[in-house]
Amino acid sequence: MPVNDAKRFLKSITGRPEFxxxxxxxxxxxxxxxxxGENGFEFDSAEFVEAWTREVASSPTEDYHHxxxxxxxxxxxxxxx
Numbered sequence: 001m002p003v004n005d006a007k008r009f010l011k012s013i014t015g016r017p018e019f020x021x022x023x024x025x026x027x028x029x030x031x032x033x034x035x036x037g038e039n040g041f042e043f044d045s046a047e048f049v050e051a052w053t054r055e056v057a058s059s060p061t062e063d064y065h066h067x068x069x070x071x072x073x074x075x076x077x078x079x080x081x
Contacts, residue, residue, distance in 0.1 A: 006043035006051035009036070010071060023078055032078065045079055 013020060019039060026032045036042065043051070052072050059065035 002043040002047040003050050003054075005041045006048045007055065009041045009043065009048075010051055010055055010068065013071065014067070020074075026078070029079065045075075048075055 022035055023032060026035060033044075049072075052068060052075075056065055056068050059068060
């Protein structure tokens, strides 16, 4: 299920700095989608937002909430195309 992939991505991405770096170097939405697929993730931006919303809503602490807000900003910059 794509939303579950997005949720899994959110929980794992900060522990994978090389993957983040590779995503930052993508030059198109297609490259981002391909790289995500190669790493076992299949979701689109709307599914990312849905997963993000669920995670923020269940944030147990303010730091956790802040962390997910930073990921959302990063994702939006990544998908600036």
